[in-house]
Amino acid sequence: MRLVLFGPPMAGKGTQASMLAEKLGLLHIAMGDLLREAVAANTSLGRKAKKYMDEGALVPDAIVIGLVEGKMKTSNSEAGFILDGFPRTVEQAEQLEQFTDIDLVLSIDLPFDRLVERSTGRRVCRKCGAVYHIDFKPPRKPEVCDRCGGSLYRRDDDKESVVRERLRAYEAQTQPVINYYDLRRKLKFVDGDKSIEEVGMRLLEAIFDKWPELEVKVAKAEAARKAAGEQKPPKKEAIPGIKTRRQQGRGRRGSPRDRKKKAGGQPQKKPRHRPKKKK
Ligand code: AP5
Secondary structure, X not given: OEEEEEOOOOOOHXXXXXXXXXXXXXXXXXXXXXXXXXXXXXXXXXXXXXXXXXXXXXXOHHHHHHHHHHHHHHOOOOOOEEEEOOOOOHHHHHHHHHHOOOOEEEEEEOOHHHHHXXXXXXXXXXXXXXXXXXXXXXXXXXXXXXXXXXXXXXXXXXXXXXHHHHHHHHHHHHOHHHHHHHXXXXXXXXXXXXXXXXXXXXXXXXXXXXXXXXXXXXXXXXXHHHXXXXXXXXXXXXXXXXXXXXXXXXXXXXXXXXXXXXXOOOOOOOOOOOOXXXX
């Protein structure tokens, strides 16, 4: 299964792509994440891309095509993949066709004013990249990632002025890609102006339309996952009012980590018991 998730900035591509990838066992390739990784690693490609990303413009085709091709070659995409944020120009779509076929393009649609509204509340985990929204998908603890405990931040390009620039780039350079896939009868639209769960369901429906045999498989896998979750052994009863050492943040009693801490960073040897010498 080779999918493209298409749509304007903030449409929910990343949110939905990671859920679909998990449900369908696909490799999730997010172009924005690949570029941000290159920027964070300060590679020469990252330094070139940053200039464009900060302005809300598209990074040149040659850079992004090389990145996505490299990712596909080095990752296991045998079961299939889902491309999120690629292709964004007709040139990118044509080049993609040179190294792989695409089965289905799902375009998430919603009005532009809703997109700007979403950008102000988006928060992203620094560590694992999970995406939240302070109103529509809040983390359990403010500013802390539910999945890995990493801290959440606001993306630099989520400033309103940059978001408007990204929307302009989308209209001018990315919208023509819709026509490209429509002509090839690979395009389906999904209404993105619904709750995250509902958009997810509609995307799955569009996928099952094309691969009806998958519906039963996914339902069975979902039921098995739920059952496994329910069968987890109940946690040990804590003594009411008494905190464990771990809850107090002290680690295990007498653990090497504990002893190291006490010794100011140096592992401390356990005091050896020496029998008293007989006089
Ligand atoms: P990229 O990171 O791909 O940005 P984008 O396409 O602008 O998309 P976003 O990540 O902003 O939004 P999304 O659609 O993934 O929405 P999300 O799920 O996060 O690219 C960044 C930059 O890299 C580009 O500007 C460009 O410079 C460069 N670039 C990338 N690809 C390129 C390419 N192919 N060619 C050239 N340059 C490229 O959701 C948004 C928010 O809404 C979240 O807070 C989420 O929780 C919330 N949300 C999601 N769904 C819902 C819902 N149904 N209801 C309410 N809230 C929702």
